[in-house]
Amino acid sequence: MTVKEPSMLKQKEMIARNYDRLTRAPQHGEKVVSTFVPGNLNELLLCFDVVSNLPEINALQNGMRKKTGNYILEAEKLGHSEDVCTYVKADVGMMAKGNLAPNGEPLPSPDLLLLSYTGCFTFMKWFELLREQYDCETVMLHVPYAGDGVITENMRSYVVKQIREVVIPALERISGKKFDIDRLREHLAESARAEDDLVRVLESARHRPSPIDAWFGGVYYIGPIFTAFRGTPDATEYYRLLRAEIEERVALGQGPITPDGEMGEQRYRLVVEGPPNWTHFREFWKLFYDEGAVVVASTYTKVGGLYDDGFRHDPSKPLETLADYCMGCYTNRNLPQRVDLLEKYMRDYDADGLLINSIKSCNSFSAGQLLMMRELEKRTGKPAAFIETDLVDPRYFSPANVKNRLDSYFQMIEQKRRNRPTAA
Amino acid sequence: MKCYVGIDLGSTTTKAVLIDAERRVLGRGITNSRSNYDTACRVAKLEAYVGARLSLFRRALGDEGGDFLDRLERAFRLVQFQEQLGELEATCRRNAAGPRFAGRERAVADALDAVFAALRTEAPALFEPGAARKSDFFRDLAGSLFMRHGDLVARDAGLDFDLLLHVYDKSIIEAENRVPSDDIKGKLRTAFERVGGTALGPAVQAALDVDFDEAYVVGTGYGRVRLPFSKEHIRSEILCHGLGAHLQYPGTRTVLDIGGQDTKAIQVDGAGIVENFQMNDRCAAGCGRYLGYIADEMNMGLHELGPMAMRSSKAVRINSTCTVFAGAELRDRLALGEKREDILAGLHRAIILRAMSILSRSGGVKDQFTFTGGVAKNEAAVRELRKLVRENYGDVAINIDPESIYTGALGAAEFARRAVEA
Amino acid sequence: MTTTAEITRRCLALYEDLDFASVRAWKAAAPGRKVVGYMPVYVPREIVHAAGMLPVGILGGGDGLEVIHGDAYYQSYICRIPRSTIELGVTGRVDFLDGMLFPSTCDVIRNLSGMWKIMFPKAYVRYFDVPQNYVDAIGGSYYAHELAELREGLERLGEVRITDDALRASIAIYNENRRFVQAVYDLRAREPWRAPATEVYLLMRAGMVLPVEEHSALLREYLDAAAREERPRRDNARVVVTGAFCEQPPLNLIKSIELSGCYVVDDDFMLVSRWLQGDVPLDGDPLEQLALAFLHRSVSTAMRYEPTQAEKGRFLIDSVRRTGAEGVVFAAPSFCDPALLERPMLHSALQRAGIPFTSFKYAENAGQMQPIREQAGTFADSIKLWSAP
Structure with missing residues (x-):
């Protein structure tokens, strides 16, 4: 990126520092816990001074560095089907190829696999597969799906019990540290502070022009809070900086900063459902900003928590709040809730249309998206488009195909807009 | 004479349409897309100019020119x-x-x-x-x-x-990959001589003397990003197809196009403005190319498939439109003793079933329904489409223009005209 | 006396009937009757039965259904069963369903529950979650509550009370059914020529649509007939088929496996009828008993978490040993995340145990059997070569 803002530099430094800490954990006698992004218990992990390793983040980092293509082929050589999730295969392939972190150092073997089973069936198989490799302790935290669109007391107490009676004892055992609930409260309070600022950042997209791209830029903004930093003063500081920068852009009437500098005229305001593609991230983004398309709200930036829906980590109910956090993540919500949320975004952010990026790997997101699209077209009267890519499998990103559809879609919005008043 | 050109650069063929300021089609040209899109596009355009010149003669000669023009064109x-x-x-x-x-x-x-x-x-x-x-x-x-x-x-x-x-x-x-000489007039003169029309009447001479003034060109189609055009001269194929179908049949509300590499379903409003569209997903199953594989596998010409399928009275149920498996499925069926025409009828139905699901994704089939693309020339595919549209959407007028392969180029030409005239 | 052929014919007719005439007839036979559908892999049918309703297994459309609308809802990289299930729904073929249960099989079936809510707003639709924690006081207590919620939901749907006694009676009836099902499987494992795979499959499929009492009677008749009839015994390899627990293989595929020289001596088709191993006790709180049975006596399959690494694959290996199988055939639906992600782990467990295996993928509407016949045939031949003295 051409312009390096303080928040961006800070995030870069945080991520680098964390990878360094992770790869040096064995030398420093620190324990490593692998866990997933959605519904992660970062505040709890912080209480035990363990280092967390998030396999999806490794996969996406490798995707952006164009390494996943080979990793996936490696995993398929090892017997994994072409049909299944490429995050898993990128991870399995990375292990087979030396398990190097983005800083070039080997990733340590985890001391604990914390299977936070939130919103994705594949997580379960993923860690069963890793367990076979690492042969280390594995803990399942089963987070029930909000099939009826509600979190019942039974669901909550089930998760709380698992945290209290399964997860915490395992962490105590691994780390040799006693659980301190007051420390947890402090981290939760820290989380809530950062969450407030994140929400202000995401909601800034209501402005015209939008000062942010809530998908391509959004994935950077959610980085710290979705991962190993939520609940730390580092994250709070990051979001304070970020919010100040965004507020300044709003005051100056500026648009988002893209890899090619500040975005020009904003001709299309889009709401996006689904994850992005990582292997062609910049090329993909360019297809949008070149045409003046800005994403004003996205659901992917809610997979690690739906803070703009009002949820905050609450230090007064430490375990319950963790449970509610897990169950409230976007992919743990049922389809009617997801449609409602998208409809709300379309209206609140005054969007011109809905774009669905359907990800081959991610059935949790993808199964049902065509019905969601239909429903949203019906409810909002706004045009929707459907494109297909993958997270980290370069074989599933066809630039010509994606461009073809996007261009058609943008031109369709434009044409409708121009013809609306005089349409025969 | 002021004219407007639309070019549709498809995966297998490149089409050009030339229209005048009154939106009348002057000429059409088609060529194989080959490896060099630039050439393909120039050849198609050249062909369209040939067509345009011939239609000027037609206008000049009126009804009596029929046979003469036919000989002239062949010459x-x-x-x-x-x-x-x-x-x-x-x-x-x-x-x-x-x-x-x-x-x-x-x-x-x-x-x-x-x-x-x-x-x-x-x-x-x-x-x-x-x-x-x-x-x-x-x-x-x-x-x-x-x-x-x-x-x-x-x-x-x-x-x-x-x-x-x-x-x-x-x-x-x-x-x-070399563009043939664009001396159309010279070649036409030679042709005139050959058909014994040495003494050109004044009307024909006038038609031959007309200079075409290419006021605007719009490109579209899958290869449009590779066209040597600036951005404002490029329109998406969806928009062009929607508008082209509207021009062919103003009552069109739903368009289905089955081309070589993709299938598109488009909903348009009363002015030909695209309301919604869906295309086949990443998998090209069920597109025209699938029939190509089948033809190769059966050692038949592509155009022979439809007629053979029409002879079937009992279509075999084919569930896979996967091009990769097409050959295996076919051999398997033949080995089971199924008749070739019945298998082919099943394959045509399978393709149309795919198209039906893309139509359904785009919002269904509304009256009138216009079917375009190479597969629209295939009678067996058309038969299945009619049947399934009636079963699922009731009585809907189905339009198939014999020149439907030019639908996208026609829309592009109209966009070119509007860029100047509107 | 009924013959296996007659029973099979009846089951085949039920299997091929995509309009579910037998279910419609059951529903029409008395006013106010309700039917509750369920998808694979597991739901506690006892509770539906105790409400006086008919639980009906909805297993997709197989190869007999032309999917026109269902494909409009799914991308090409998603398996077949949700498409054909939607097709059944939108074409009115399952319009007799008053409720529909979607087990926590995978993300596709999970999301289908929400789609069903949107598409069929009048039906009672429940995503049926089961615990992945097997501690009585944690997963057990959660699950007992979930069962209670299901019970309440069905009570509202049917405007009935489901008493504990009714539950116990239903558990007893399903215990009996499980015993018959097990007896058929045992018979086949012992003497597979007496109970061909396609027949057993169709018998179990009949259990998806018939009232359980009728199904038990049918199983008993089949057991009697099979014991009576002398059938030719072939020199086939004995295999366990696994991976087909959700989307069903076409009947032709099962037939092809057998025709190519394999006796299927165990499988994971329609696990709902064998999920709970052994009887569920009739004393105590019935929901709690169902919950405990689920925690401690469930089959092992891909959508259930295996807490202990050493246990991975044990269930399958036990099945191979118990049935005297000589190999395992992995038959997984294309794009089936649970089956295909589980497969490498089962492969390595089998490898360690020295059990040969072969793998392929299918779709419920697959038309070509030649590759499968060849693969299964080669596998059968190689097994015979290995086991030759």
Whole structure:
């Protein structure tokens, strides 16, 4: 990126520092816990001074560095089907190829696999597969799906019990540290502070022009809070900086900063459902900003928590709040809730249309998206488009195909807009 | 004369349509897309200009020109073919050199003499009235003649046919990637002379004298990003297709296009403005290309599939439209003793079923429904489509324009016109 | 006396009937009757039965259904069963369903529950979650509550009370059914020529649509007939088929496996009828008993978490040993995340145990059997070669 803002530099430094800490954990006698992004218990992990390793983040980092293509082929050589999730295969392939972190150092073997089973069936198989490799302790935290669109007391107490009676004892055992609930409260309070600022950042997209791209830029903004930093003063500081920068852009009437500098005229305001593609991230983004398309709200930036829906980590109910956090993540919500949320975004952010990026790997997101699209077209009267890519499998990103559809879609919005008043 | 050009650069063919300021179609041109999109686009345009000139004659001569114009066009095509043949021959001679030919240069040159002599002799027959040509593309016409005569000549000369084939393969690509001379008027004059129309009437002379003023060009189609056009001269194929279908049938509300590589379902409003669209997903199953594989597998011509399928009374249920499995599925069915026509009928139905689901994704089928693309020429596919549309959407008028392959180019031409006139 | 052929014919007719005439007839036989559908892999049918309703297994459309609308809802990289299930729904073929249960099989079936809510707003639709924690006081207590919620939901749907006694009675009836099902499987494992795979499959499929009492009677008749009839015994390899627990293989595929020289001696088709191993006790709180049975006596399959690494694959290996199988055939639906992600782990467990295996993928509407016949045939031949003295 051409312009390096303080928040961006800070995030870069945080991520680098964390990878360094992770790869040096064995030398420093620190324990490593692998866990997933959605519904992660970062505040709890912080209480035990363990280092967390998030396999999806490794996969996406490798995707952006164009390494996943080979990793996936490696995993398929090892017997994994072409049909299944490429995050898993990128991870399995990375292990087979030396398990190097983005800083070039080997990733340590985890001391604990914390299977936070939130919103994705594949997580379960993923860690069963890793367990076979690492042969280390594995803990399942089963987070029930909000099939009826509600979190019942039974669901909550089930998760709380698992945290209290399964997860915490395992962490105590691994780390040799006693659980301190007051420390947890402090981290939760820290989380809530950062969450407030994140929400202000995401909601800034209501402005015209939008000062942010809530998908391509959004994935950077959610980085710290979705991962190993939520609940730390580092994250709070990051979001304070970020919010100040965004507020300044709003005051100056500026648009988002893209890899090619500040975005020009904003001709299309889009709401996006689904994850992005990582292997062609910049090329993909360019297809949008070149045409003046800005994403004003996205659901992917809610997979690690739906803070703009009002949820905050609450230090007064430490375990319950963790449970509610897990169950409230976007992919743990049922389809009617997801449609409602998208409809709300379309209206609140005054969007011109809905774009669905359907990800081959991610059935949790993808199964049902065509019905969601239909429903949203019906409810909002706004045009929707459907494109297909993958997270980290370069074989599933066809630039010509994606461009073809996007261009058609943008031109369709434009044409409708121009013809609306005089349409025969 | 002010005119507007629309070019649709498809995966297999490139189409051009020329319209005048009153939105009347002046000419259409088509060519195979080949490896060089730039050339394909210029050739298609050139062809459209030929068509435009002929339609000016038609306008000038009115009804009485019918037979004369037909002869004129055939004579023109022959002139054009002979010119291209000359070009190909010169290229072949240049390419029949190098270590591969060491010691056999003479023999190869003699063989080329013989082959091209035969080709020149046979050329006029290709453009006789009622002559059945498998294709109008030079590559196909010259290719099949070359194969036939080359094989005979080589055998007589005791020469390895592969050697000639090598020369041809290399040369056809080169020849094809050179744009033929754009001296349309010159060639038309030659053609006039051949059909004995030396004394041009004033109306024809006037039509021949008209200069086309190309006011605006719009490109579309899958290869449009590779067109040597600036952004404002490019429109998405969806928009062009929607508008083109609207121009062909103003009552159109739903358009289905099944092309070589993709299937599109488009919903348009009363003005031809696209309301919604869906395309086949990443998997190209069920597109025109699928029929191509089947034709290859059955050793049949693409255009023969439909008629054979029409003979079926009981279609075999085919569940897979996966091009990768098409061959295996076919062999499996044949091994089970199923009849070829019944299998083909099942395959056509399978393709249309795919299209039905894409239509359903886009919002269904509304009255009127316009079907375009290469597959719209296939009667068996059309039969299945009619059946399934009636079953699922009731009585809907179904439009199929014989020139539906030009739908996208027509829409593009109209966008070009609007860019200037509107 | 009924013959296996007659029973099979009846089951085949039920299997091929995509309009579910037998279910419609059951529903029409008395006013106010309700039917509750369920998808694979597991739901506690006892509770539906105790409400006086008919639980009906909805297993997709197989190869007999032309999917026109269902494909409009799914991308090409998603398996077949949700498409054909939607097709059944939108074409009115399952319009007799008053409720529909979607087990926590995978994300596709999970999301289908929400789609069903949107598409069929009048139906009682429940995503049926089962615990992945097997501690009585944690997963057990959660699950007992979930069962209670299901019970309440069905009570509202049917405007009935589901008493504990009714539950116990239903558990007893399903215990009996499980015993018959097990007896058929045992018979086949012992003497597979007496109970061909396609027949057993169709018998179990009948259990998806018939009232359980009728199904038990049918199983008993089949057991009697099979014991009576002498059938030719072939020199086939004995295999366990696994991976086909959700989307069903076409009947032709099962037939092809057998025709190519394999006796299927165990499988994971329609696990709902064998999920709970052994009887569920009739004493105590019935929901709690169902919950405990689920925690401690469930089959092992891909959508159930295996807490202990050493246990991975044990269930399958036990099945191979118990049935005297000589190999395992992995038959997984294309794009089936649970089956295909589980597969490498089962492969390595089998490898360690020295059990040969072969793998392929299928779709419920697959038309070509030649590759499968060849693969299964080669596998059978190689097994015979290995086991030759």
